[in-house]
Amino acid sequence: MSIPTISPVNPVAAVFPFTFVICLSLLKEALEDRARYLSDIELNASRCCKYEDGGWKKFEWRDVYVGDIIKVTKEEFFPADLILIGSSFEDGIAFIQTSSLDGEKNLKPRMSFKETQPLVGRGEIMRIVGSMNLGAPDPDLYNATGTISIGGDSKLNIETK
DSSP: OOOTTTOSSOHHHHHHHHHHHHHHHHHHHHHHHHHHHHHHHHHHTSEEEEEETTEEEEEEGGGOOTTOOEEOOTTOOOOSOOOOOOOSSTTOEEEEEOHHHHSOOSEEEEEOOTTTGGGEETTEEOOOOEEEEEOOOOSSTTOEEEEEEETTOOEEEEEEO
16 A cells, blocks of 8 residues: 555555554553553552551551551452451451452452461451561462461461462
């Protein structure tokens, strides 16, 4: 089409629709990126309870870092990957909704480690001294590997699937 002597169509007539569609696609992507950016700003400004200096304090989600201990209450939204170390239920179970990640609105049960559940009493931290090592990020949304060591005790394997 771009060689005028053998093309049955004018090159300008062929290029214009292509350019128009590409420009519309770029505009659509830019608008979606801006909406996502504004949503991230709003979400990062929302508040959470973080354990610091021996007590619970209010922070914005933008001030939460790897290794921080967060308290999530019933029906509270949290925009982060968290590892459940304890629950206010004695059996250590918690139910989460992952609709913002996978579109599923049903509640999914998650269990805390039976070794870490006694460290939390009625939603309050009793004692935690330890470390956590996580593997590299996995493209699978529900997969994580690593270890938790509490107070120098044996290591607990983190394996989700």
